[in-house]
Amino acid sequence: MNGGKLQSALRELQEFAASRNFWIVLAAIVVLFTVIGPFGTGEHMGVLPRFGFWLVNLFVSTWIAILIVVFAELYLDRLIAAPFPRMFAGSLLACPVIGLTTMFIVYSWRGPEPSWPTYLENTAQAFPISIVFTLIFWASMRHERQIRLATESSALDASPTVTAKVKAAGSAPAQDQAPATEPPPMLARLKPENRAPILRLSAEDHYTLTVTSRGRELILIRFSDALSEIGDTVGTQIHRSHWIARAAFEALVTRDGKLMARLKDGTELPVSRSFAGEVKAKVANWSVD
Known part of the structure; x- marks a missing residue:
């Protein structure tokens, strides 16, 4: 089992x-x-x-x-x-x-x-x-x-800690920033203690690793279905198995000739060739600390 x-x-x-x-x-x-x-x-x-x-x-x-x-x-x-x-x-x-x-x-x-x-x-x-x-x-x-x-999401939005994190993440241009009208459906699949702004998603077999500002959790859901449940969270898909939020992104780097997305927690995820052009154009408009 x-x-x-x-x-x-x-x-x-x-x-x-x-x-x-x-x-x-x-x-x-x-x-x-x-x-x-x-x-x-x-x-x-x-x-x-x-x-x-x-x-x-x-x-x-x-x-x-x-x-x-x-x-x-x-x-x-x-x-x-x-x-x-x-x-x-x-x-x-x-x-x-x-x-x-x-x-x-x-x-x-x-x-x-x-x-x-x-x-x-x-x-x-x-x-x-x-x-x-x-x-x-x-x-x-x-x-x-x-x-x-x-x-819980209303309380989370009103939290001073979360407000400070959002400000620290920088302000995206108007065309890249969608107003959050309701919590992303993906949050309902997480344990209550992990429900917070989504930072990244990664496919793992039939599961999707969901990382938020409160923690990480492996959810039984197809990666494509998970992407459809992130709501208004601003971000971009960088690989067929990876999606990152603007709030988590730090920089694009090259490792052994391969393009990687470095996140603020030090994680580096591969950027596939098919997504490279779109990712570069996307992150160029993001304000990064």
């Missing part, structure tokens, strides 16, 4: 566990199922046993679905390019596992003996539940993440 993908999966699961929206939605569904008593639970169980049954059943089933969906989204990237179809595929894969789990939970509540017909029936019932619930939870998580990112 790839260590980077495993870390990404665990990070996603931690976000679910720490999400207030997740627990609110789960609690609301448990209460709803307790009140309406679907699948015969209203006729065969009292209110308290029914509440306990749906609390256990929905908690276990939901986490099984989320666990499988998260790993499917990460590990099916070579077969399915778009995230939403991968999530849908994960929901389908979760149904047989949820059906088996439900069968034994029902049996533990003194239900019928486990059997193939019971398993198939539970799996069929899990099909719409797994898909709908996964979509609801995912939507609530994405909404919560966007709100958190916007809040």
